[in-house]
Amino acid sequence: MATVDLKDVKKIYAGGVEAVKGVSIAIPDKALCVLVGPSGCGKSTLLRMIAGLESISAGAVSIDGKVVNAIGPTERDIAMVFQNYALYPHMKVYDNMAYGLRNRGTPKDEIDKRVRETAKTLELSALLDRRPRELSGGQRQRVAMGRAIVRNPKVFLFDEPLSNLDAKLRGQMRVEIKNLQRALGVTSVYVTHDQLEAMTLADQLVVMNAGLVEQIGDPLDIYEKPASTFVASFIGAPPMNLLALTRDGAGRMPAGSPEEMAAIGHGSAAGSTALASAAPMLTDGSLVPFAPQAAAILGFRPEDADVTHGAEAPDGALAIPAAVEAVEPVGAESFLYCAAAGTRIIVRVHGRATARPDDQLRVVVRAEKLHWFDEAGKRV
Amino acid sequence: MTESYPLRTFIAHAVLILGILIVAFPIYYTFVASTHSLQTILRPPLPLLPGDRFIENYSEALFGGVGRIGGVSVGTLLFNTTVMALGIAIGKICISILSAYAIVFFRFPLRMTFFWLIFVTLMLPVEVRILPTYKVMVDFGLIDTYAGLIVPIIASATATLLFRQFFLTIPGELVEAARVDGAGPFRFFKDILLPLSKTNIAALFVILFIYGWTQYLWPLLVTNRNDMNTIVIALRKMISFADADTEWHLVMVTCMLAIVPPILVVVLMQRWFVRGLVDTEK
Numbered sequence: 001m002a003t004v005d006l007k008d009v010k011k012i013y014a015g016g017v018e019a020v021k022g023v024s025i026a027i028p029d030k031a032l033c034v035l036v037g038p039s040g041c042g043k044s045t046l047l048r049m050i051a052g053l054e055s056i057s058a059g060a061v062s063i064d065g066k067v068v069n070a071i072g073p074t075e076r077d078i079a080m081v082f083q084n085y086a087l088y089p090h091m092k093v094y095d096n097m098a099y100g101l102r103n104r105g106t107p108k109d110e111i112d113k114r115v116r117e118t119a120k121t122l123e124l125s126a127l128l129d130r131r132p133r134e135l136s137g138g139q140r141q142r143v144a145m146g147r148a149i150v151r152n153p154k155v156f157l158f159d160e161p162l163s164n165l166d167a168k169l170r171g172q173m174r175v176e177i178k179n180l181q182r183a184l185g186v187t188s189v190y191v192t193h194d195q196l197e198a199m200t201l202a203d204q205l206v207v208m209n210a211g212l213v214e215q216i217g218d219p220l221d222i223y224e225k226p227a228s229t230f231v232a233s234f235i236g237a238p239p240m241n242l243l244a245l246t247r248d249g250a251g252r253m254p255a256g257s258p259e260e261m262a263a264i265g266h267g268s269a270a271g272s273t274a275l276a277s278a279a280p281m282l283t284d285g286s287l288v289p290f291a292p293q294a295a296a297i298l299g300f301r302p303e304d305a306d307v308t309h310g311a312e313a314p315d316g317a318l319a320i321p322a323a324v325e326a327v328e329p330v331g332a333e334s335f336l337y338c339a340a341a342g343t344r345i346i347v348r349v350h351g352r353a354t355a356r357p358d359d360q361l362r363v364v365v366r367a368e369k370l371h372w373f374d375e376a377g378k379r380v
Numbered sequence: 381m382t383e384s385y386p387l388r389t390f391i392a393h394a395v396l397i398l399g400i401l402i403v404a405f406p407i408y409y410t411f412v413a414s415t416h417s418l419q420t421i422l423r424p425p426l427p428l429l430p431g432d433r434f435i436e437n438y439s440e441a442l443f444g445g446v447g448r449i450g451g452v453s454v455g456t457l458l459f460n461t462t463v464m465a466l467g468i469a470i471g472k473i474c475i476s477i478l479s480a481y482a483i484v485f486f487r488f489p490l491r492m493t494f495f496w497l498i499f500v501t502l503m504l505p506v507e508v509r510i511l512p513t514y515k516v517m518v519d520f521g522l523i524d525t526y527a528g529l530i531v532p533i534i535a536s537a538t539a540t541l542l543f544r545q546f547f548l549t550i551p552g553e554l555v556e557a558a559r560v561d562g563a564g565p566f567r568f569f570k571d572i573l574l575p576l577s578k579t580n581i582a583a584l585f586v587i588l589f590i591y592g593w594t595q596y597l598w599p600l601l602v603t604n605r606n607d608m609n610t611i612v613i614a615l616r617k618m619i620s621f622a623d624a625d626t627e628w629h630l631v632m633v634t635c636m637l638a639i640v641p642p643i644l645v646v647v648l649m650q651r652w653f654v655r656g657l658v659d660t661e662k
Contacts, residue, residue: 053556074562086553090575099571100561147561 079148465592480543582652
C-alpha cells in the first residue's frame with residue numbers, strides 16, 4: 001500500500017552530535033525492512049524520524065511518494081510498536097486498541113468491529129476486558145501489535161519489539177510477526193540489534209554502523225557476501241573469523257615462500273611473529289594465489305571451516321595450525337574455540353566434536369569460502 | 381512476621397492502645413463538655429461521662445447562632461470554611477497540574493526559568509507577602525468575599541513540584557504512543573495524564589483540604605464581617621477573657637463540628653490517599 005523512501009537523511013542533535021549521517025533507503029511496497037546494528041548506530045533514531053517523533057535535520061523522508069518531513073506522526077498514517085509496548089496502563093485492552101481510532105473520529109460500531117476482528121486474529125478476544133498489568137509479557141506484546149494493526153496504517157514501525165521477551169517467546173513472536181506482516185501486506189520497518197531476528201524477518205536487510213548504512217540487500221546475499229568486515233562480524237552467529245594479513249616492505253601482500261608469507265594476526269608485531277612461525281604450515285604457499293592484491297584481511301565463516309588432525313591438507317584449501325582452547329557442544333553442532341594466527345578462530349562442526357581442549361590441529365577452509373577485505377575493511 | 385511471639389504482640393498492642401488513648405482523650409473530653417450545660421462546665425470538676433444536653437447544644441449552635449459572634453450560626457461558619465477549603469484544594473490542584481504539564485511536556489523559551497520562578501516562591505510564605513497581598517485585595521474590593529479568602533493562596537509550588545516529579549516518571553514511549561495514536565496535547569492530558577494522576581490528585585486533595593480548613597492568619601485579615609468568618613476564626617472570637625462571659629458549651633460544640641469535615645475527607649479518601657503515597661499505577 002505504500003513505499004517508504006529515505007533520501008540522504010541526517011540527524012544532528014542540538015549538541016552537534018551526528019546520530020544519522022546521511023542514509024538513503026528505498027523500501028518497496030509490502031516489504032519488511034529490518035534495520036540492524038549495534039546500539040548507538042542510529043537505527044532507532046532513523047525509525048523515529050520515519051515516525052515523525054524526531055525532526056529531520058537534512059534530507060527527505062517520503063511515504064507513498066509524498067515528502068512527510070513537516071508532517072506530524074498522526075497525519076503520516078503510521079503505527080508504531082514500542083520496545084516497552086507503551087500500553088496505556090489505565091485502559092483496558094479494548095480501549096488501548098480503540099484509542100487511536102477514537103481520536104480519528106471513527107464511528108463507534110466500526111471501531112467495535114475492527115477491534116474485535118483484530119483481537120480475534122491475535123487471539124486476544126478473551127483478554128479485551130483486562131488491564132495491561134494483568135497481562136503477561138507476550139500478551140502485552142500482542143496488544144501492542146493489535147493497537148498498530150487495528151488502525152490499518154500505511155506503514156508499521158517496530159522498535160525492538162521483542163527485546164523484552166524471553167528467548168522462547170521471542171522465537172514464537174518472530175514467526176507471528178512475519179506471518180502477520182505478510183498476510184496484511186503492510187510495508188514495515190523493523191529495528192533490532194539481534195542479527196538472528198534481522199536475518200529471519202527481513203525482506204530487505206539494512207546493516208547500520210555509526211550513523212551510516214553499511215549494506216542493504218537480501219539477508220542471505222548479505223550473509224554470503226558481506227560488504228565489509230563490520231557486516232561480516234555482525235551478521236551470522238558466531239561471527240565470521242577475521243584474520244589480518246600484514247604486508248611486506250614493498251607494500252604488497254607477501255608472496256612466495258610460506259616463510260615470508262602471510263603473517264596473520266592483528267597486524268601487531270606480536271601477532272606477526274606468532275604467525276611467521278606458524279606460516280610454514282599454511283598449505284604449500286597456495287594461500288596467496290587466492291588473495292587479491294588489495295587484500296589485507298581474510299575472513300571465513302565458522303561453518304565453512306573444518307578441522308583435521310592429520311598433516312595432509314586438501315588441495316586448494318587453506319590450513320591454519322591451531323590449538324583448541326575450548327569446546328562447546330550445543331547438540332546438533334559443536335563450536336571449537338581455537339587459538340590460531342595470534343587470534344581466536346571459531347569453527348562449527350556437526351554433531352559431537354572429536355577434538356578436546358589443548359589438541360593441536362589444523363583449521364581447513366576451502367578457497368572459494370574465503371572472504372577478502374582491504375585495509376579499510378571493504379570487501380575486495 | 382510469620383512466627384508468633386505472644387509477649388511481643390501484647391506489648392506492641394499495649395503501647396499502641398496507650399498511644400491512642402493519649403491522643404483521643406482530649407477529643408473525648410471536648411465531646412463530653414459539648415454535651416453539658418454551661419453551668420456544669422463552669423463548676424468543676426467536669427464529669428467524665430457525656431451529659432444530656434447533646435441535642436440542645438448542637439441544634440443551638442448549628443441553627444440558633446452564637447451570641448459572641450453576632451448571632452451567626454455554626455452552620456454558616458461550616459459552609460464558609462468548606463467553600464474556602466474546597467476552593468483552595470481544587471484551585472491549587474488545577475493550577476499546579478496545568479503548570480506542571482506545561483513544564484514537563486512542552487518545550488518553550490525560558491521553560492527552566494519559569495520552573496525556577498515557581499520553585500523560588502516556595503521560599504516566600506504567605507506571612508512575608510501579607511501586606512502587599514492585603515492591599516491588592518482591598519483595591520479589588522475582595523475583603524469579606526470568598527474570592528478574597530481563596531485566590532491569594534491558590535497557587536502552590538509544592539503541588540506543582542509534586543506533579544512535575546510524577547510526570548517525569550511517565551515513560552517517553554507512552555507520550556509518543558499517544559502522539560502516534562493521534563492524541564493532541566489536550567487529549568493526551570485528558571485521556572492519559574489525568575487518569576494516571578488520579579491517586580496523586582486524591583492524596584493532594586486530602587492534604588490541601590486540611591491545609592485550607594486550618595488556615596488562620598489570612599482569613600483573620602481578610603474577613604471582618606462575622607457571617608464571613610471561617611470556623612477557626614470564629615472559634616477564636618467566641619472565647620472571651622472572662623470565663624463566665626464565654627459560652628463554653630457552644631465553643632466545645634463548634635470544636636467538635638470543626639473536626640468533622642477533615643475527618644470525613646480523610647476517611648473517605650483514605651484508600652486513594654494511601655495508594656497515592658505508596659504506589660503508582662504503572
